[in-house]
Amino acid sequence: MSMPYVLAIVVLVGLLCLLDLLLTLAVIRRLREHTKLIDALYEVVGAGGLPASSGGTAVGEIVGEFDAMTVDGSRVTRDLLPGGTVVAFLSPDCNGCREQLPELVSWAAGQDRSRVLAVVDGRSGDPAHIVTALSPVASVILEDADGPVADAFKVTAFPSFFQVSEGGKVLARAPRVSRLPAGSPA
Structure with missing residues (x-):
């Protein structure tokens, strides 16, 4: 190869590297x-500023009454939820739910299991992996997306996370557990 060809190749490679950098x-x-x-x-979202049209019981409102059973046979109602309970709504078909599942499991592992409730849509996809992952660290309810708990919280989108007081008053809601006051690192 002659020198002009080598020089042309070096200049071309240099220009391509410069373009890649830009x-x-x-x-x-x-x-x-x-x-x-x-x-x-x-x-x-963290300040509770989601518009009403985004779905979900607003901060300060009381969730509707519900009566449901967890996958391990425990009864759950609005009035049985301890203060500070975090309620997570997840669906197996939801990409955001699958992405946030490890974060939720990790966070819930450091919490009192009775104060973490996961409501999993049992009608879509295969909910077994979500139920299996959350059962050791949370109470898990398996119901349809329009089931009694989702209806009580007015959930229309997955994932949705709520923190409620004793009696079911919504203290906070967010699109991920780390955005809730209870989900923030200490």
């Missing part, structure tokens, strides 16, 4: 913008 920097800038937008959304 594209990478553009992607990083865009990701930072999206992160800021998502963080702002989480702040609104």
Whole structure:
């Protein structure tokens, strides 16, 4: 190979590397913008600022009455929930639910099992992996997406997380457990 060809190849490779660097920097800038937008959304959600149309009992409201059985045969009602209980609504067909399951299991492992309730949609997909993962660390109810507990909480989207006081007053709600006051790291 003659020197001009080698020089041309070196210049071409250099230009391609420069183009790759510029594209990478553009992607990083865009990701930072999206992160800021998502963080702002989480702040609104964490403050209970979800619009009523987003579904779910609003912060300060009392959830409706319900009577359900856990997969291990325990009875759960609104009035039997201890204060500070976190109620998670999950569906096997929900990508966000599958992504957040390890975080929820890890968080719940450090909590009092009686204060963590997972309501799993049993009509869609295969709920067995969610039930199996959560059963050691939470009370688990398996019901249809429009079952009595989901109806009492007015849930229309998965995942949904609520923290309730004794008597069923919603203290907080969020799209992930880490955004609830109870789900925040100590």
